[in-house]
Amino acid sequence: MQKIVILTGAGISAESGLATFRDAGGLWAQHRIEDVATPDAFARDPERVHAFYNARRAQADEVQPNAAHQALARLQAEHSGEVVIVTQNVDALHEAAGARDVIHMHGELARALCAACGERWPVTGDISPAEACPACAARACRPDVVWFGEIPYRMDEILNHLQGAEIFAAIGTSGEVYPAAGFAQEAAGHGAHCVEINLEASAVSRDFDEARQGRASEMVPAWVAEVLGG
Template identity: 70%
Template sequence: MEKIVILTGAGISAESGLGTFRDEGGLWSQHRIEDVATPEGFARDPALVHGFYNARRVQAAQAAPNPAHEALARLQRDHSGEVVIVTQNVDGLHEAGGAQGVIHMHGELAGALCAFCGHRWRAPDEMSVNEPCPVCHGPGGRPDVVWFGEIPYHMETILEHLAQADLFAAIGTSGNVYPAAGFVEEARAAGAHTVELNLEPSAVVSRFGETRFGPASQTVPAWVGELLGRAG
């Protein structure tokens, strides 16, 4: 049974109305990344960072999964082998679309993390400066997301999956952010077939054995249909 490992990035959620930090006119365009997505930015102005993530949390809660999310959930359900979804996204659209066991390497907007004791809990709709930790009661609450300069979550597990992959797909990723941009090399080294599905070529497109370009809501369902048809 073929093991499929899928990496998804912001491009898969763009058609659900969630912009990337490269989009013009969205939430990200109103702030510098250094100010709202780094530990140093949080230390300088926690109120600004909380306000930014509160807005993102509201935006994500209002978004609905699109056909690309639903197609990957269908692949998980109907494929005879294992299908592992690793996402760089902090929204919950994969789960809303029916996917199971999604590995959130950059954390989740729905989560809160204590900077003092490491406890995690479900974030309130609005977090604020001096957000109290429910365990240690310290005022160290922050969004449970991985900022630039921090180590992504679940890396050991992800690398184990990549080493076992027969097929690796990257969907809606820029190829500019490591370590995720290097996953294709890990999968290739394990002998996996590799495919990029993207609106336009990523920075690492040359490393993939197969490419498909177009909106994720079109390319992903078509690709999944081919995989399931071939398997059947």
Template identity: 70%
Template structure:
């Protein structure tokens, strides 16, 4: 398997160990607001000030943390593995890139990006965005975070399905298995012939789709798994 294609899905669990709140954390930023108010197009239309405040807080939190052992292990895997390594992340932070990973698909967008809701122009987001910020391309006062909200289609899905069908090994790290379409990735890759591995704090909702299970914190389970892959 020295030249195997590895496709790796990462979720909020991998970044939680760096100090970022997950969607289900009782005391985190998500717990303070209803999803419908801060992570949907309708919520943004109702109260753009609240949505910008929410994502400004998330952007600041992400800027204040560093990659952990799991992020660094995956970056090492990409550097040293002789085959292709593709990371598909549900996370909107840049911790994979900060650790050194180059081929990262942000299926839910990124806190570092801004998007014009009028003309779809994209540009680097400042640390704080505000209601009525003008688009650099069309000047419309409709700037929003370039993140995928509930009810919107994740980015690069055609490329993602292709990567899954080409994978020799598919791994899901720090994911709950509750959010689609990502929850279907293991089954899709497995049907195409990939060996499927779950590395999660505990069994996910779709644990039955995995041939191999490694449960525990990502910072504990991912580095030895990477060592095993590189030593095969």
């Protein structure tokens, strides 16, 4: 009845066609972080920030989960113990593959947040600063994503899961963004066996008991098969 906690990053969705933060030519390469992904940027130019996230939302709506997402959904469905998926990604590809109760520590593209009252609600298509909050009617709508300088969501819950994990796996993460970059140390400190699956060694590979390098769509299904015993 092993408890498995999995952290996923942009690398797991890259093979579905979503560019990572560091890819040349992607949406991120066309904008400075300071202009589209900070609270100050939203205060200065909410229309520009919404346009950026509307484009990301449209892009995410066009892609499908890949074999890595599907393998993690299989692990959740077939493993005799608890499998907790924590993702840094704001897409819904884990859910599209069949995963349940995914913890989105950086928020979700398909949700809006009222900056006035904190109400959250699902969205499709474009949203704008003029959209009224369904709870308080304030025109203070923003994407429900965690920007640089903000605290990730559900951190207390995530830390509790890490402290109870017997296996911790990080998949498609750079290891350069905290607090997620410290998850392996946290899990290992409570006795977890830590596995990194990535195209190349991350900035925190030394914190893992084993590192597997290759495409997520190949490496993750193979690892899941091992965990499930074939």
